[in-house]
Amino acid sequence: MTQSNQFIRRRHTFIVDLENDDLIDGKDSFEFTDDNQLIIRDFSTPRQDRVTIPLNAFAPENPFYKALNSVDKFQFTWAKDEKYQKVPPFEEVIEPGVHIDIVEKTESVTDWDSLQQGFESLGINLNSTTMIEGPGTRSYSAPLPSIETLVNKLIQFLCHGEAEDSQCFTDRNDLKYADSLTFNFGRDPLKSNQQKTDLVFEIYWSGSARQKMAEELGIKEQVLTKGIDGASTSQKVEIGLLNTHPSMKIEDELVLTGIIRELGSPHAEKILLNIAPRHLILRDQSYDVKFHKPLGLHPRQQITLYNARPPLNPEHAECSIFAKYTIPKSLFLDKYQLADLDRSTSAKDATGKLVALWGESDLEAPVWNVEGWGSEALVQIFDPKEPNNPNPLSFTPNTKSKFEFVFPLHSRYEVPLMNITVHDEQIAWPLLFWACEKKNYNPADELTDMKFHQESAKKIMSSPFYRSSIGGFNELFGQDVSFHHLEPAQNRLQSSFHIPVVLFSCYNVVGLFTILSILGGFLWIIRKIMAKPVLKKEKVAASPKQD
Template identity: 25%
Template sequence: MSTNIVQRTTIIIPKSSELQFHEKVKIDKAYSITLPSTIVPFKRQDRFTIPIARILKDVSYESHLLKILKDCYSFRLQFSKLEDYDSSIFGDVASPGLSVNFIPQIADDSAGVYETNFNKTITAINQELKKLLYADINDESVLFNEFIVTPTALKYFEPTNEISYSLKKSIEDILEKSISTDFQYLEISYDSINNSDKFMVQFYWADVMASEDLIFTKKQDYKTEVGIFTIEEKLTNVDNTGLAGVRFVLDNSDDIVPMKTSFQFTPRHRTLLDISYKNEFIKPIGLHPKYKLSLHNEKSETPLQPPLLIQPANLIPEQADSTEYCDLVNNLDVCKLYLSWNLPKDFFMDKYQLKDDRMKETGLNLIGLYGETNLELPNYLIKKWGSEALFELNISQAHLPSSSSSSVPTFEIPLHSRYSKPMQNITSFETKIPYPNLFWACDLTIPIETFTSLGAAFIKEHGDETSIILSKNPYSRIISNFEQELQVLQKSPFHHKFLGFESYFDDNTVFYHIQPQLDINSDTNNQKLTFDLTIPVADLNDFNNVHIITLLVVMFSGFYILKKLFH
């Protein structure tokens, strides 16, 4: 089995720059290719695949990342910038900030020792992750917020906009090359549960401005594939992406020659362009912020639903009325609208309040709330980083503002801020909350099974029993359409389904992501994906006054009660 590192670099250039860009590509057939510097921004994804045996052999055990991997069955680290960027082509979706999901590997899981070994493993991973993410912190007393337990993994999250030097160094040691940290997205993953012996590192740059030439050279124990593509508009829509261009393969066997390549792929994660959401916190914010989300449809003549449900008219059988067909598909619950949200420990949700029938009547259905849900503890006594919530949103039950001329479905989610430790000369502090992730999740098996059953019933009623074959099914073309989508779903060259919110859904699910309406940050000219909230906090200078006033009130109240009792 090969132990080579495989690097695949995919570059997406604008169609208008295609000819000029390709003319300047320099090829040394025996050694390298050079891509020209350009003033036109392009998109770039680098994916490195490394056999885990190579890492265990060549990387020092001083690597904090390696020590973590050694104690995990599965591991996924995702870092996504806190500013908005276009990820629609490669389908890299993560909550803004740093997320770590993992499944620990327990050496001995037999009865009687499992809990002890589990705690030892978690403690070890906790310490190594602290060193990996906070390399410059040598003080062992510094609190590292611990993991929460979700249905599929243990999880750590932090709304940060940069990675540590220690993490950067660990990646460089494994890849055996230096890396820059100006990327918008980073992913590190390893999965031994599904018999994968590969370790994967992935980078994504949304807008690269190459001020210098990009040089790719042949390297011992490395296989590099470089693809330069443009988007084929005729083959591209919300559900599919078509690419055309050239590829180069750099290894130790053959000369480097350009290979014309074109293909179409179906991403699991898709971005809706005509539907968006506006989110805000209702003012005044105070200790009990209320989050408000409203859906907006740019094309008011189309339904507020993912395009998967809107099948082409030529696929609808003559025997079925198109209106009846649309009603049928909508009632199948093929697609459901979800909101996934990571909340730092400064805030919490009251699960009892959210599960109240009055909340469900507003279209808000709490599916799961994982992590720190204690209703009383202040934030300085919370050990875990916070909590993760998953909601199902029912548009038909959503609030429709009477002041609006159009139907704008609106949802409100109550939050609560934890009491913070009093500070000297400070009455409030600022904290960040990342935007939630809003998406439709669509199960492709539901329409396949339903239309197969409907078609069989139709054949039984109208067809000749001796010729009941699939081609007689009036819904066969629709069934085939969904089946083809299901088949190609697993073959995306740019994304793989793994730990994180997508692991809460099965492999037959596609996601349609709804983008937020953004405000531009005046300082950086970036569109940020976080809320900056101001939370009240007690001022230590007021301690004596509060103490004396409280004591006087208690004494007066006690005296008043005694007076009434013995009057």
């Protein structure tokens, strides 16, 4: 950090058991001390931290500072590739691995050298050629099972060695056990205390992740403080001990209750908060993913959906179910083939509709000629009961069912390997979610209908837990659309597959036979073209003259 007086806002939210009074008011689990500290002794509760830091708190020579100052918006998300428990109001599904989205400034050039320098220590090859053009952004994606190298880089960037434990951001050991982490810059301010140049970090730990951390590190208690002695930054630290209200339930809204308290304040404030979350988890709807076998060069990925039905009353909202795919560059999608998903024929019914496809789409390029990291696609899934009338509302509410959706993929030619005939790969599971838009009961005219949807979007964005996302499928939906996510049926959110490759020792032989086959076919075609057909002469009998 620089030596100027800067202001950092930290919010630590714990989802606690409200029926246990000692958990909140007593000294067993959460103790507020007189010297601006919170002592935490309970490690079973989920936790979310939001840290807001002004960009000018960093030295201008910092590579990240220079890079972020050259872009309009920047978003970084990471999540582990295993299923973890999400609780309201933190039910946004973050895709496994690293995902980066950038909106470039129109009047200046992005500092790619600084961005590349900032991420190269993470093993991320971030540059203008590896990124793909997405809906409104340039994006990058890569698997990153471990967050440890990322944690060390963030601590180095954010705290600049001010303290050994670096609580100017959050505890180093805490970060290593996080389930997800997001980092946004340049998002549009929604409140008076927000700035477009703020860096906003959000970190989430499930209860099991915090328990694992406590057991492995031998921690009995943690201390949250308002600041660090000798640090150059001022901090405002707010603590929230919350949960959903046990007796107040609204179809697509949440009522939160509990207490909030700012460190340094002598009293806690009880709250009752009504919010409309944009993301919700459907506990009774799930899905599984597998590949058809044998795989070959044209693998087919099957999604099995269990109990899929609209999460909201069809009279109140229009809901459609979607699958969002993230495809590595070892695979590609044929947009012409996918265009047939919504075409019914005598041989098959319509199964879905390709909504959007972006990224690497060359149908012939081998993997070594593909510069971008891969591609992404958003597909709407149709109700198999009504294939000829793919209305998403035809999913019958309150019925339990199971059906499959098959998605065709294609393998790129891989680099030949020594003594190996297959190349092992992994692909992240697609995200499955319902996208729901509320109905306007009295759409008197276009203007009133527009105001209705604007008010719906405003209520969603007014939540203190709302995160403004850029890039990906978010850009394809209106701001008043809510997402209801199906639960993965497995713990590991990756599918393994293999691509057949030629043996390196046989490469020359295969190449020779390939050339001979092409040459032979070419000569055969030439021979057919050059060969002239022989016409047989037919004798025509002279007709007798007619008088």
